[in-house]
Amino acid sequence: MAGSGTAHLRRPDEVLLRVENLVVEFPVGNTGLKVNAVSDVSLDLRPGETLGLVGESGCGKSTTGRAIMQLPKPTSGHVLLDGQDITTATGVDLRAARSQMQMIFQDPISSLNPRRRVAGIVAEPLTVRWLDSFPHSPVSRAWEAYTRRLVGWWYHLWRWGRLTLPLLILAALTWVVGTRAAESAGPEEELSGIAEALSKLVDVTPFVAVPAAALAAPFVAAFAATAAVWLVLVVVMPIAAIPRTVKVRRDRPRFRREADAKVREVLDTVGLDPDIAMPKRPHEFSGGQCQRICIARALVLDPHLLICDEPVSSLDVSVQAQVLNLLEDLKARYGLTLIFIAHDLAVVKNVSDRVAVMYLGKVCEVALSDEIYERPAHPYSAALLSSIPEPDPTIPQRGAPRLEGELPSPIAPPSGCRFRTRCPRAAERCAEEEPVLRALAEGHFVACHFPLTEPAAAEREVAAALAP
Ligand code: SF4
Structure with a gap:
């Protein structure tokens, strides 16, 4: 066959x-x-x-x-x-x-x-359909999709902070080392502060040939891009989602009443006592x-x-x-x-x-x-x-x-x-x-x-x- x-x-x-x-x-x-x-x-x-x-x-x-x-x-x-x-x-x-x-x-x-309790499990499809009935703007849709995968507000700060902080430190160090090396007559001469300590660990000869600003530029650009993304994620997108969130919150009591009645009806239809089943x-x-x-x-x-x-x-x-x-x-x-x-x-x-x-x-x-x-x-x-x-x-x-x-x-x-x-x-x-x-x-x-x-x-x- x-x-x-x-x-x-x-x-x-x-x-x-x-x-x-x-x-x-x-x-x-x-x-x-x-x-x-x-x-x-x-x-x-x-x-x-x-x-x-x-x-x-x-x-x-x-x-x-x-x-x-x-x-x-x-x-x-x-x-x-x-x-x-x-x-x-x-x-x-x-x-x-x-x-x-x-x-x-x-x-x-x-x-x-x-x-989850049975009440929440059975009501879940209703919740998804109810939330879909509130139209998203493109920005608030992106925010919803993003936050659905993350834990919360502080997680955003930590997630993006983790990325930006090392970049910031690296950019600052590069700037200091490059500047100090360029000001010196050569790598053999004594340097001071952080640059001096770093010069003992790494050969700063290549920095001398390249202007300090050029060395730091990629790191500063990466930092600026990351900070911009952070700003959009943590400030712009949540603000754009506020009008929809307000509508959802206003409608929530009505939805809960109707969803509760529907869940009771279907549980009763399949032969389960809603009062006993819903909290379990x-x-x-x-x-x-x-x-x-x-x-x-x-x-x-x-x-x-x-x-x-x-x-x-x-x-x-x-x-x-x-x-x-x-x-x-x-x-x-x-x-x-x-x-x-x-x-x-x-x-x-x-x-x-x-x-x-x-x-x-x-x-x-x-x-x-x-x-x-x-x-x-x-x-x-x-x-x-x-x-x-x-x-x-x-x-x-x-x-x-x-x-x-x-x-x-x-x-x-x-x-x-x-x-x-x-x-x-x-x-x-x-x-x-x-x-x-x-x-x-x-x-x-x-x-x-x-x-x-x-x-x-x-x-x-x-x-x-x-x-x-
Ligand atoms: S008779 Fe041939 S075509 Fe029909 S099921 Fe057997 S193998 Fe398949």
Whole structure:
């Protein structure tokens, strides 16, 4: 498997999210090699639809979800949310787009800041959006960006003072030594004061040939430049930011009231008591409760699209069912569109309308949920389904061969079909030509030269040998 193609995409005006030819590559140090995490993936979602994204660990499904959020920015390709290409958006525009699509991460505990209280964690997206609603002047924007990385006012003084003070001392010493040396008849003659002491340590002969002012000029210029930067950072930029800061402070009480009410509402929606949960920190909750907090944080901005990256894989089975039911309820209540990323096909079957199967950074099959579970056309999909344990011993296991071996390295993926090194139906053509997604039936697309609806290579050879 492993193919490219856009045959499965629907009309742009029908869909909420359209991902076109998404590529994510990571460099391998300075070797010139790259990890092909996601290669030419195209997907789309209608409003209110749930797309299940499945595959083995390392197939690129989580990276696809993150790249849709622009975390990280894709290497190439387009992500269109409601017709707007967010791959070209930056800063405030990107944050505005992200407020329409939120992500729930795999490990609920590590995705919550352990030092903050639940009230602050859940309100954080609201705070970011509220602050973005106050326009910045270019200077105050630069000041915000700068101060966000630094500790405080005194840190500025110390940081720039550290740089300017040695330069000042060096400039003064150079001036003194140069002046004294130039006034002397030669380096052999006695000098006095600091210059005398320094002359014992260094040979001042070169200073005599160069005018003192020329020696000191570079240091004085460096000092002046540093002092100018310091003046801009510590005086001009904070003053330019004052009007916006005043507006933010005036509006803060109103924002706090509204944010508090919204946080209470979403915590209540996900089944947590706001009065008990809000003052606590994440370590005081179980894994399932932490995942509910993550869901509350994702919902607080009223997003249209929720990307759930293996939201139940780190939870107990009983808690998994609770969280899945909660997601279903929230989807119905808020009209959410979901991307549900998982390696557990049994879980995906229950929540998805449509399923896309990924292998080594490529999409190999896309179909409606029931269709793909009943009639998988790609050998990889069939092997994945056959690996689901059947709890009822009276029901025969699926006949497809189990997957064996490891995923090939994404640094040097196989030529042609990326699944060919593990595929029982692989033939010569699979190594030479990459399969492209094509329609098998209405809504069912597969990237395979010899899908399971057609005879396998061995059967084809037998049929050819028997042919008259
Ligand atoms: S039959 Fe060929 S194209 Fe199809 S999955 Fe196997 S290796 Fe890939």
